[in-house]
Amino acid sequence: MARILRQSAQLARIARQSQQLALGRSLSSTSRLARLAPLTARHLPQSPSRSSPSSLRFYSTEDPNKNKPSDEKESSSNNSSSSSKNNNNNNNNSVPEESSDGQTELEKTRKEFPLPDGWVHFTEEELERFRQFGALKGLPQFMKDDLNRTVNAIRVVGAPDELRELARRHPNGNLTIGEMGRVIRILTKMTKRLAEYEVTMHRRALGRDKDAVKSKEQDPQGAKEPRPEEQEQEKEERHEEQTKKAGGPAAGQAGGAGSGKGGDGKNKGGKESGGPQDGGNPFGKKWFLGRFSTGDLIMAAVVWALIIPYAEATFFGQSKEITWQEVHKDFLSKGLVKKLTVYNTGKVRVELHQDAPSAGGLDPNVQYFFSIGSVDSFQKQLEEAQNQLGIPLQDRIPVNYATEGGMWPIIMAFGPTLLLVGLLMYTTRSLGGRGGNQMFGFGKSKAKMFNHESAVKVKFSDVAGMDEAKAEIMEFVSFLKTPERFERLGAKIPRGAILSGPPGTGKTLLAKATAGESGVPFFSVSGSEFVEMFVGVGSSRVRDLFASARKNAPCIIFIDEIDAIGRSRQDGSRPGGSNDERESTLNQILTEMDGFNTSEQIVVLAGTNRADILDQALLRPGRFDRHIYIDRPTMKGRQDIFKVHLKKIVTKEDQEHLVGRLSTLTPGFSGADIANVVNEAALAAARVNAESVELIHFEQAIERVIGGLERKSLVLKPQEKRTVAYHEAGHAICGWYFENADPLLKVSIIPRGKGALGYAQYLPSGDAYLMTVEQLMDRMAMTLGGRISEELHFPTVTTGASDDFRKVTQMARKMVTEWGMSDKVGPMHFSEDPHQLQKPFSETTAQAIDAEVRRIVDQAYAQCRELLLAKKHEVGLVAEELLKKEMLTRDDMVRLLGKRPFPDHQDFEKYFGGEDGLKKPDGSGGQGQKSAPPPPPAEDAGSPPKEQPSPAFKEVRGRDELR
């Protein structure tokens, strides 16, 4: 009961605060909670004992004054009033006093607040006990005040009988969860009633203030010495004012002299702000629940249930530990013991008969207990003692067994569940992100928004070598900047553009530059970020993305790698094709793009390497109206891109010549490759502590980008090295003597990258877009040069030519099936589709194709063998030199073989000094300059068939390929 009353103290405070709120005071719920918490937490460390008192000793169901004569009753009442006043001189709220008509103020007020059904008035003894708790050392003053106010208020308004019954049933505070719920309900009722009471008292006090002010005005001379209560009142006002100054919760209340007995909630300055204007109840159920959520109440109840038992032990448990001998001698032998309760903690509580304290000269307020070793030994001892005392069997002392520390069973039973629920709530909130209205925020778009002022600094000048694409996309910029220019003439602005092309060609860069130029927000998201394992998340993210975009219009949305979601919906037949989640995401994009009108000024750009697999619905006019294909840069484009990136590094090389030479060396390179080469060159220079980046560093970088790292640790056996040298020499001789072969730059037997034991580098004749049959035949013959050289110089052949055969066969097959270069098969195109089960040609055609492919390869073989037989000596020369030097440049070749019998192409002549060595136009450089590599294999699945034969970047594979 004491505990429950303590809770009422909190409730009183809440009620009072509620009243303050109603009067215009602001008191946040956090401060309320902050004030609730110390009530329990601050006092725990002071607990010397944890035993609980028997509530029966403090409370009874009957009013102790009930059977007393009325004058005695009144005096009792008055005594307790005065005692309460003495105990707490701040206790100026609702302390009933005797009125002139003989009725106590308490009785009068009680009449105004008739008890509802099931409510009782607490006895003075019960209330007094509660006040004692307030007087305990260590309790902060504000809590003591609250407690006293609550006691006084409860004294008038009463409390549900259930509360008393609960307290009686559970003196140790071990409530079940169901009972805790009941307590919450009871407390809610009490709070409401207490609040009503305080408001009434407050109104009454206000009325008295007004009267007092009036009488003062009438009798200005009649200032009297203030009564003690008034002095106390003023004292409290001063205290409140100080609190206000210190930023306390009672802000906004004007100070001033008040008169009359009073409620704490009285408006001391006579100035009421925001108070209830009418007679209605400002603390109606709705209001109450609005201020204190169910969560707050449950929290309070849980804290109460878990912590209060300790507080109770601290403040109420005037307990005394005694020994078994004392129990035997002073209690059992005198027959004072009514019951013994054994707790799981090894303590036994001694419950005495009602009249035992007086009979045995004991303090009735002390709870006695003793410790036992084990339950068995205790039972034995007790039995022996009772036998010894000759207590008859029927009068033996009953022994109870109970669990102490009410919180532990609850924690053990409900702790894990509560923890789980708490964790779940926490995760929900923290993952919920903005708004948190969607489960875990999965449905939130992951698009990053760049603000033009901060993040997107890219301009069109940073994007080199794609003039047509830039011009095309410029229109979007003008639309975002000056939409009226287009709308005036009734033109509809394209809603979006698909930027497609091989990887690293600057699609993202172009989109960023568009945002940078137009100066609008830029939402960047990758198609794969819409994909989640949960169905519906993708479309939800699309919705969220477009909703954010609408809020920030005008703006640009850029969806990179849109093929992750925009793949054709008919592709279900393909492995891993049909996917409901992907399709619903795509549908949502289609819907959103239809949903905004052209005046909304949202431009959607999308980047992909696989425009060919996109759904047709995405590509139709009205959605992605523009298709901008961004190819690998041309010679001019590469020069421009090199210029952009060279600006960022320190080099003293002649810019014009450097750019030209590097661009010549890098046909087929994308913008990203070029950026990488420049960066690698700077790193190479830094590695050797060079002052600036030189040409050699660039060429090393190109070689590294193409061929991978040199593998110095890979040591070949002498015979293997010899085979590799003759193999590479075969390629080099072919490249030197076939007219249509690409000019040779370098031949090496230093292993590089993955599996390449040696390689020959050639420079393809510029940006070749077309190839003749002769070029193809020479290239095939040159590719077969390695194996044929092995045949001619060794008794056996090796596995090293496998990759060469693959390339040759592929070229020959394409000549027959795609390029119409076979008379027998004719001008036909049979594309190879690995997913098609049936070939798109008859068996006869298949045989014809096979025969033609074989014929072409045989022809190339014969052509190569003929040359290498004729140049067997030269092959030997080059191979032996290679074995000596491991790497030969074009100069070495000229030295060994003389000038190449055919002129080289223009760019090669210009930047590599033709056959006279690697001289720059100004005469510098020349001898000793390392040559550069060819472009990387141009096998891009998404680009239109640019079926140039892959460059002869030789890979000699090891034996493991056979496994």
Ligand SMILES: Nc1ncnc2c1ncn2[C@@H]1O[C@H](COP(=O)(O)OP(=O)(O)OP(=O)(O)O)[C@@H](O)[C@H]1O
């Ligand atoms: N035309 C260009 N001008 C200047 N730099 C370029 C150009 N193209 C590419 N780059 C460089 O390459 C980098 C990568 O380019 P970007 O990310 O735009 O390629 P992408 O086409 O979007 O590639 P992917 O298709 O793989 O996403 C850029 O950051 C830039 O440094």
